[in-house]
Amino acid sequence: MKKITILDSTLRDGAQGEGISFSVKDKIHICQALDELGIQYIEAGNPGSNPKDMEFFQEIKKVPLKNARVCAFGATRRKDTTCEQDSQLQSLLQAGTDTVVIFGKSWDFQVKEIIKTTLTQNLDMIKETCAYLKAQGRTVFYDAEHFFTAWEQNKEYALKTLNAAVEGGAQVICLCETKGGFMLDQCRTAVAEVVKKFGSKVQIGIHTHNDCGLAVANSLVAVTEGATHVQGVLLGFGERTGNANLSTIIPDLQLKMGYECIPQKNMKKLTAICNQIAEITNISMNQQSPYVGKSAFAHKAGMHIDAVLKNPFAYEHIEPETVGNTRVFLMSEVAGRATIIEKINRFAPQIKKDDKIVEKIIARMKELEKQGYQFEGADGSFELMVRKVLGQYQPFFKLHYYTTNGSNPRPEEGVCCCAQVKVEVEGQIEITAGEGDGPVNALDIALRKALEKFYPLVSQIRLVDFKVRVLDGQAATAAKVRVIIESTDGQMNWTTVGVSADLIEASWIALSDSFEYKLIRDIEKHYKKII
Numbered sequence: 001m002k003k004i005t006i007l008d009s010t011l012r013d014g015a016q017g018e019g020i021s022f023s024v025k026d027k028i029h030i031c032q033a034l035d036e037l038g039i040q041y042i043e044a045g046n047p048g049s050n051p052k053d054m055e056f057f058q059e060i061k062k063v064p065l066k067n068a069r070v071c072a073f074g075a076t077r078r079k080d081t082t083c084e085q086d087s088q089l090q091s092l093l094q095a096g097t098d099t100v101v102i103f104g105k106s107w108d109f110q111v112k113e114i115i116k117t118t119l120t121q122n123l124d125m126i127k128e129t130c131a132y133l134k135a136q137g138r139t140v141f142y143d144a145e146h147f148f149t150a151w152e153q154n155k156e157y158a159l160k161t162l163n164a165a166v167e168g169g170a171q172v173i174c175l176c177e178t179k180g181g182f183m184l185d186q187c188r189t190a191v192a193e194v195v196k197k198f199g200s201k202v203q204i205g206i207h208t209h210n211d212c213g214l215a216v217a218n219s220l221v222a223v224t225e226g227a228t229h230v231q232g233v234l235l236g237f238g239e240r241t242g243n244a245n246l247s248t249i250i251p252d253l254q255l256k257m258g259y260e261c262i263p264q265k266n267m268k269k270l271t272a273i274c275n276q277i278a279e280i281t282n283i284s285m286n287q288q289s290p291y292v293g294k295s296a297f298a299h300k301a302g303m304h305i306d307a308v309l310k311n312p313f314a315y316e317h318i319e320p321e322t323v324g325n326t327r328v329f330l331m332s333e334v335a336g337r338a339t340i341i342e343k344i345n346r347f348a349p350q351i352k353k354d355d356k357i358v359e360k361i362i363a364r365m366k367e368l369e370k371q372g373y374q375f376e377g378a379d380g381s382f383e384l385m386v387r388k389v390l391g392q393y394q395p396f397f398k399l400h401y402y403t404t405n406g407s408n409p410r411p412e413e414g415v416c417c418c419a420q421v422k423v424e425v426e427g428q429i430e431i432t433a434g435e436g437d438g439p440v441n442a443l444d445i446a447l448r449k450a451l452e453k454f455y456p457l458v459s460q461i462r463l464v465d466f467k468v469r470v471l472d473g474q475a476a477t478a479a480k481v482r483v484i485i486e487s488t489d490g491q492m493n494w495t496t497v498g499v500s501a502d503l504i505e506a507s508w509i510a511l512s513d514s515f516e517y518k519l520i521r522d523i524e525k526h527y528k529k530i531i
Helices: 024-037 051-060 087-095 108-114 119-135 147-153 155-168 184-198 215-224 246-256 264-281 302-310 337-344 356-371 379-390 439-452 456-460 473-478 503-530
Strands: 005-008 041-043 069-075 099-105 139-145 172-177 203-208 229-232 398-406 417-425 428-436 462-470 481-488 493-500
Touching: 005 203, 005 246, 024 041, 024 051, 024 264, 051 069, 051 087, 069 087, 087 119, 099 108, 099 119, 099 155, 108 119, 108 147, 119 139, 119 155, 139 147, 139 155, 147 155, 147 172, 147 184, 155 172, 155 184, 172 184, 172 215, 172 229, 184 203, 184 215, 203 215, 215 229, 215 246, 229 246, 246 264, 337 356, 337 379, 356 379, 379 493, 379 503, 398 439, 398 503, 417 439, 428 439, 439 456, 439 503, 456 503, 462 503, 481 503, 493 503
Parallel strands: 005 041, 005 229, 041 069, 069 099, 099 139, 139 172, 172 203, 203 229
Antiparallel strands: 398 417, 417 428, 462 481, 481 493
């Protein structure tokens, strides 16, 4: 099986995405996650650009990594100085990585109009930088910035820039599709010729952007034409429309095309590590991401689900477990009886397809969906609803009242609302208050305080996502809203839903369902351990 070297640039190119900001600890945790997956190279930042990146490179030396090599990133020397005098190159050496990634200009327009130097001087800058770093004991990867644009506009000069890097001792020549605007055939032709010209001397790589939605496709095309080094970002985020998504490229190459990118045993970790990095980055995973998205193996239509239950091969291109994902059957008005039974049997295995109670469950589900509930994305609320119909539900607390109030201007930073909650647990009354950044946040804090006295494990619950959908826009501010809350305890995620014409009430319904679902699961887990 032919091996493909993977370089992940989450911490450098990915960090250039809008709203992305990593602390030093974040970067270390992401390195550890990528290392666990089996990524060979991690491009972790530019030590010459800011003190935080230099601090990271010093701290990561203390962290043992089994698979990955951390790389420092920077530019070729400046036009008006030597390598020895160039402060950025010296910072690359100070970072102490055994591999460095250097980018240089391939496009004559960039050379003349952006860095304002001559074409000959630019070639010297590339060659001398690679040679200098190699002489300092570093392995050099050369990123040919704007290579494909350069190829189109001045092919002869573009190839000269690659030759300069090769003569300087670069081990990898990575062709960068920096503007993200090239079609597959354009990419294919350019890569094939570069491989033919330089492939026997150095490793050829590909680095694509997604401005035309082709970053993954162009990366795969490059590999079929002989590239053996692929750069990208595990979750595909980055500047503008993002980078090549490695969570798609890796399984595409390894499971579909016969290449080896990571150890096969690690492929089952892919989904979990993607979720972990999304959590550290503080972004929501794209539910429809191939392979690793929550909906990647989700089935909704009754006929589809019936077929999948008989043989998953009917509608699934791989087994979800191969990449650490799970099959999901969505609850909705188009779901068949088989779907509902499969869901119910996860917590009530005694229920059979022809049991009369199933009709009651379906009727109740359709009644609630008519009101605006949506169970396809709220497994927690679906399970609670079924337990109520089955008579297996006992409330963990009784609400006497809740109140919320807001203030503007804020009395202090991070606080604009207060909430008070009065609940009863087995005859005991607890009244608590919470302050938060919004009424739902304040309610969450107040309810958590009230229940922790009785159920300490609720301290583990944390809200991951909060969505509001207006169900009837024509009713304006009197419209019903549907609130969906995703929660986690660090080990599992679950989703609950609430519907009301009152946004706070809808949020309360979803929030209280979230706490009750967690408590039910913890009790059942404890009971299983006992028996």
